[in-house]
Amino acid sequence: MTYAEKILVATTVLLLAACSSTPEPLNMTLVATDIAYDADNISAAVGQTVNIEYVNNGALEHNFIIDEFGIDNLLQSGESSTISFTPDQAGTYEYYCNVAGHLEAGMKGTVTVSE
Numbered sequence: 001m002t003y004a005e006k007i008l009v010a011t012t013v014l015l016l017a018a019c020s021s022t023p024e025p026l027n028m029t030l031v032a033t034d035i036a037y038d039a040d041n042i043s044a045a046v047g048q049t050v051n052i053e054y055v056n057n058g059a060l061e062h063n064f065i066i067d068e069f070g071i072d073n074l075l076q077s078g079e080s081s082t083i084s085f086t087p088d089q090a091g092t093y094e095y096y097c098n099v100a101g102h103l104e105a106g107m108k109g110t111v112t113v114s115e
């Protein structure tokens with residue numbers, strides 16, 4: 001193999017690695033209380049799996065909804081569950097609680113997905 005061929009092979013391998021790499025998963029905890037989430041923004045990248053350990057530390061029931069990803073997760077007081085999704089498009093997506101009055105009280109946030 002000539003030097004030029006070796007460079008070509010090395011470049012091709014690097015390009016393939018760059019194209020096939022997927023971002024590391026984002027693992028986080030989101031805590032609901034009466035009446036708020038403990039984070040109002042989640043930043044992720046296209047193709048990055050987001051794993052949320054969702055915990056309800058409030059006395060009331062609290063939902064976690066993202067319409068675009070089909071997520072609708074109602075927790076009773078003291079419950080927790082794991083929510084996972086992988087955005088495939090950049091954009092901003094609202095999450096919110098739809099228990100009566102909670103969205104109006106500010107129980108919402110934004111998932112910001114970048115390329």
Ligand SMILES: [Cu+2]
Pocket residue numbers: 035061062063097098099102107
């Ligand atoms: Cu709520």
